[in-house]
Amino acid sequence: MSVNIAYNWSMKMSQDVVIPIFGKKVDEEFVKRFASIPENVSWEIHAKDVITLQNTTVDRRVYLLGLGDETDKIKQTQCLRSFVNGKKCEKPRSLSIVTENLEDTTLQNVIIGAVLGVRQYGIFKTNGEKSKSNSPEIYIQMDEGRRIIAEEAMSIASAKLTAMDLVDLPSNIKTPKYLADKAVAMGDEFGFKTTTILGEALLRHNLFALYEVGKGSIHESAFIIMDYTPENVEGELKTVALVGKGITFDTGGISIKPSSNLAYMKSDMGGAAAVMGAMQLIAQRKLPIRVVGIVPSAENAVDGNAYKPGDVINSYSGKTIEVIDTDAEGRVVLADGLSYAIKNYTPDHVIDLATLTGNCILALGYLASGLFTKADALATVLQAASDACDERVWKLPMWDDYHIDMQSDIADIKNLSARPVAGAITAAKFLETFTNEHPSWAHLDIAGVAFGDSEYAKSRTATGFGVRLLYEAMKIIHK
Numbered sequence: 001m002s003v004n005i006a007y008n009w010s011m012k013m014s015q016d017v018v019i020p021i022f023g024k025k026v027d028e029e030f031v032k033r034f035a036s037i038p039e040n041v042s043w044e045i046h047a048k049d050v051i052t053l054q055n056t057t058v059d060r061r062v063y064l065l066g067l068g069d070e071t072d073k074i075k076q077t078q079c080l081r082s083f084v085n086g087k088k089c090e091k092p093r094s095l096s097i098v099t100e101n102l103e104d105t106t107l108q109n110v111i112i113g114a115v116l117g118v119r120q121y122g123i124f125k126t127n128g129e130k131s132k133s134n135s136p137e138i139y140i141q142m143d144e145g146r147r148i149i150a151e152e153a154m155s156i157a158s159a160k161l162t163a164m165d166l167v168d169l170p171s172n173i174k175t176p177k178y179l180a181d182k183a184v185a186m187g188d189e190f191g192f193k194t195t196t197i198l199g200e201a202l203l204r205h206n207l208f209a210l211y212e213v214g215k216g217s218i219h220e221s222a223f224i225i226m227d228y229t230p231e232n233v234e235g236e237l238k239t240v241a242l243v244g245k246g247i248t249f250d251t252g253g254i255s256i257k258p259s260s261n262l263a264y265m266k267s268d269m270g271g272a273a274a275v276m277g278a279m280q281l282i283a284q285r286k287l288p289i290r291v292v293g294i295v296p297s298a299e300n301a302v303d304g305n306a307y308k309p310g311d312v313i314n315s316y317s318g319k320t321i322e323v324i325d326t327d328a329e330g331r332v333v334l335a336d337g338l339s340y341a342i343k344n345y346t347p348d349h350v351i352d353l354a355t356l357t358g359n360c361i362l363a364l365g366y367l368a369s370g371l372f373t374k375a376d377a378l379a380t381v382l383q384a385a386s387d388a389c390d391e392r393v394w395k396l397p398m399w400d401d402y403h404i405d406m407q408s409d410i411a412d413i414k415n416l417s418a419r420p421v422a423g424a425i426t427a428a429k430f431l432e433t434f435t436n437e438h439p440s441w442a443h444l445d446i447a448g449v450a451f452g453d454s455e456y457a458k459s460r461t462a463t464g465f466g467v468r469l470l471y472e473a474m475k476i477i478h479k
Contacts, residue, residue: 003115003157005150006096006139016061018083018097020110021045022070030101035062047075048082061093067106074390076109077116084117084138085456094137107146108153109390114138115157116464119164121457155284156471160464162186163270163277167451167462171249171266176214176222176297179246179269183224183276183295190283192228192293207296208314209321209336213329214298216253216306222246223336226276226293228283238348238477239290241341242470244275245330245354246297253300253326254308264460268330270450271353272297274466281471289478292345296333300326312411316340317434322411324418330354331427332415335434342436349378349477350441352431353466359423361448368392369449369465372428373442382442385472391465393444396425403429444469 017034021027024044028037035053045051047068052061065083068075080097087095097114099107118138142150166174166182180196187194199220202211207223214221224246230237247268251257257265272295279293307313311323313332317339321332334352341350353369360370371393373379379395386393402425405417413433417426428443435441449465 003111003118003138003140003154005111005147005154006141007144007147015059015093016063016095018063018065018095020065020067020080020097020099020102020106022067022106026051026064027101031062031064034098035060047072048079050083070106073105073109073388074392076106077113077390080110080113081117082455084114088118094139096139096141099140099142104146104149105388107142107149108156111140111150111153112157112160114140115154116160119161119456121168121461152285155281156468159277159281159284159471160467162280163273163467164462164464166273166276167267167270169266171299174248174266174269175219176246176248176299177220179248179272179276179295179297180222180224183226186276186280187226190280192226192279192283195225195227197223206316207336207340208316210296210298210333212307212311212313213247213253213300213333216303217299217301219248219299221298222295223340224293224295224297226279226295228279228291228293230286230288230290233288237288237290239292239345240474240477241345241347241350242275242278242291242293243334243337243341243350243352244271244273244293244295245269245334245352245356246272246295247330247333248297248299250300250327250329251302253302253306253329255325255327256302257327264451267451267460267462268355269297270355270446270462271444271466273462274353274446274450274464274470277464277467278470278474281467282474285471287474287478289474291474292341292347294337294341296337298329298333300329315434316343317436319413319433320411322408322414324414324416328416328427330356331430334431338431338434338441339436342438348440350435350438351378351382351444351470351473352442353444353446353470355447355450356445357424357427357447359427360445363396363424364394364448366448366452368394369469370424370445371395371442372398372425372445374398375440375442378440378442381473381476382444382469384476385469388472389468391449391469393469398425398428398432402426403432406430406433
């Protein structure tokens with residue numbers, strides 16, 4: 001099953017037609033171009049509703065698909081994805097999606113939803129190839145004049161799929177070195193330079209905190225640097241650093257996690273996946289902005305060499321960290337990533353993403369990422385980027401009062417507050433310590449939105465959150 005863009009479309013290309021409908025009322029005159037409408041019909045159509053009509057002259061079903069309110073971008077993507085996903089198990093009948101009644105932003109959401117809807121999950125199943133062959137082809141019809149809009153949407157969808165596939169990979173395959181090798185291959189394909197630092201070499205580069213977190217694993221840790229510099233850009237070139245937490249599996253270390261849902265800890269590199277997907281997208285679309293993507297990656301495992309509660313460890317910045325809980329490891333590896341990015345690239349803006357705290361889920365549930373920053377201008381950019389796509393953010397406070405909870409008696413800072421409150425905020429205050437007071441830094445806690453339950457899979461699965469948000473933010477920043 002695949003999604004194809006069909007310019008200057010002819011109805012002969014497809015047996016069945018999908019007409020996305022906004023609001024509750026159906027434009028009957030528009031629908032009559034494709035199907036017969038029963039007399040005296042009265043209908044309202046809501047988000048995800050499907051009304052099936054029959055064309056009386058040819059063997060063609062016409063589906064009226066509700067998209068909900070015209071301003072709800074999240075629903076637009078979800079409705080198409082849900083509809084297409086539901087067609088994967090049916091007998092193969094190709095589908096054409098009518099888009100001439102859609103504005104550009106909605107068209108992009110429809111394309112992205114359709115592409116995500118055809119995603120196959122059973123890549124390790126022995127009958128996986130057989131199941132793919134039973135899926136219909138999808139054609140998105142449009143005018144040639146909107147080619148750029150369509151191509152951008154396909155690039156966004158592809159980058160989100162890259163991030164989703166990375167998050168869903170099992171940790172016996174997805175080691176830190178796997179991420180490093182993947183980043184190198186992506187750089188070769190999409191046009192950015194990748195540098196990797198592995199294992200004992202981390203110590204020679206003063207990446208002490210990352211090394212400490214990963215030293216209990218048989219898989220060596222990796223520090224990944226992806227550097228996209230556009231060509232032939234006139235005027236001042238802005239630089240943005242993106243830092244993504246890359247814990248490929250999180251046992252909790254010595255402060256070991258309970259066994260329930262432990263298998264899902266393969267997803268603890270959702271921030272890294274978002275940064276890697278965003279780098280793919282930014283480079284593929286050739287945005288006129290320099291972007292440095294940094295992924296500190298480790299497996300937080302347990303053995304006799306693992307770092308321990310009570311340890312005091314060093315970091316790239318030179319600041320010392322008292323380890324209170326080895327399960328608060330994500331912020332420790334990000335400390336090195338943030339310090340390295342700021343010292344070596346002097347970026348105009350710094351954004352980090354991490355599946356960092358369960359406390360953020362308690363605050364915002366599974367609908368939005370927590371946004372932490374004192375930089376109002378950057379917060380405005382990220383909120384505008386969120387409004388432009390289907391990835392929500394919500395700003396939470398960063399008052400200095402919270403920093404008191406992170407003070408240590410024997411080190412510069414401790415990695416966990418002693419109080420069981422405001423955990424997402426105190427985690428952000430920990431990270432702030434390693435930003436060298438950068439004037440434009442933001443932290444995104446994506447714990448509740450990077451991986452979760454959905455109608456598309458039997459178990460929790462990746463969402464690709466962050467890829468489009470970062471891309472939209474870069475588009476705003478470079479202007």
